[in-house]
Amino acid sequence: VFFESLDGSLDPDEQNKAFQKLDASRYRRKVVVSTNIAETSVTIDGIGVVIDCGLAKQARYDSSKDATVLKVEFIAKSSAKQRAGRAGRTAAGDCYRLYSREQFEDMKDDHPAELLRSDATAAILSMLWHIQGREDWITDIREYPFIEHPGEDRLNRALSTLYYLEALENDQSSNLTEMGKNMAKMQQSPKISSILFRAQEGGILNMTCLALSMASGSGRLFKKAKHTDANKFSQRARAKLGKG
Numbered sequence: 105v106f107f108e109s110l111d112g113s114l115d116p117d118e119q120n121k122a123f124q125k126l127d128a129s130r131y132r133r134k135v136v137v138s139t140n141i142a143e144t145s146v147t148i149d150g151i152g153v154v155i156d157c158g159l160a161k162q163a164r165y166d167s168s169k170d171a172t173v174l175k176v177e178f179i180a181k182s183s184a185k186q187r188a189g190r191a192g193r194t195a196a197g198d199c200y201r202l203y204s205r206e207q208f209e210d211m212k213d214d215h216p217a218e219l220l221r222s223d224a225t226a227a228i229l230s231m232l233w234h235i236q237g238r239e240d241w242i243t244d245i246r247e248y249p250f251i252e253h254p255g256e257d258r259l260n261r262a263l264s265t266l267y268y269l270e271a272l273e274n275d276q277s278s279n280l281t282e283m284g285k286n287m288a289k290m291q292q293s294p295k296i297s298s299i300l301f302r303a304q305e306g307g308i309l310n311m312t313c314l315a316l317s318m319a320s321g322s323g324r325l326f327k328k329a330k331h332t333d334a335n336k337f338s339q340r341a342r343a344k345l346g347k348g
Contacts, residue, residue: 106131110146111139123148140179143186147193154191156184158203162215163222165258172222178207182214217252224254225294228262229271232280233288245278269298 110122122136136148140160160183161174179187184201191197201208219227228245235242242248246259254262267275271284271294280288287297296316303312 106134107137108134109137110142112141125149140183140187142190143183146190148190149194151191151193152195152197154187154197154199156187156199156201156203158184158201158207163218165221165223167261178203178211180212180215181208184208184211219254220252220258223262224258225262225265226292227254228259229266229284229288229294230291232266232272232278233285235278236280236285243278266294269294271298 106126108122110119122138126134134150136142136151138146142148158178159176160179162177163172164175164177165171166173188199188201191199215221231248232245235245235248245263253259263272264275266272266284267277269283269287270281271287273279273281283298283301286301287294290297290300292300299312299316300309303309
């Protein structure tokens with residue numbers, strides 16, 4: 105049996121192993137353990153069976169931590185159908201769901217928009233940037249015709265955060281300061297953008313960039329390399345950090 109994993113944090117070379125054809129003289133079956141990266145447009149030739157656990161990590165805003173965190177939750181019906189569709193793409197296939205029909209019927213039809221389940225600050229900053237100078241259209245973000253409104257509390261919290269970060273002229277304004285305009289151009293988390301600009305003012309930008317990259321990295325600090333020498337170097341570096 106050939107086992108392979110497939111998730112977004114892997115290097116492209118490691119991800120490609122899941123798509124390679126098996127050596128029939130060595131393996132009779134391929135097993136791919138995948139995250140919900142495989143829900144959308146991923147097609148692997150020969151996959152005839154999908155085992156769906158019915159769970160996924162979803163980004164949710166946690167007001168107690170004032171941060172977006174990943175929580176394990178039941179998927180929506182749309183995701184369940186997408187997962188089932190990964191089997192039998194090139195031949196007959198089956199999907200085995202590790203949950204009951206009643207649990208499936210209780211699932212939501214679809215996941216809520218990201219604006220409704222994660223920190224809206226970055227999205228609101230981007231919208232404010234795009235409506236600057238469009239007084240003929242809209243002058244107050246609170247009057248914006250959202251397709252799906254993030255909610256008054258979420259919107260006000262985002263505006264208060266942007267004012268605290270000195271991106272807004274005041275907490276009732278939709279006018280960006282020069283700092284706010286520069287933060288919007290960064291296309292990053294407003295909090296991270298604010299930290300970087302202040303680090304630049306303080307002359308500690310290099311060390312701040314290093315600290316932020318290590319703190320916000322979602323993958324492993326030391327990745328498995330292709331060559332033995334590179335792996336040995338990685339192990340020595342890890343050992344030095346452990347002694348420190």
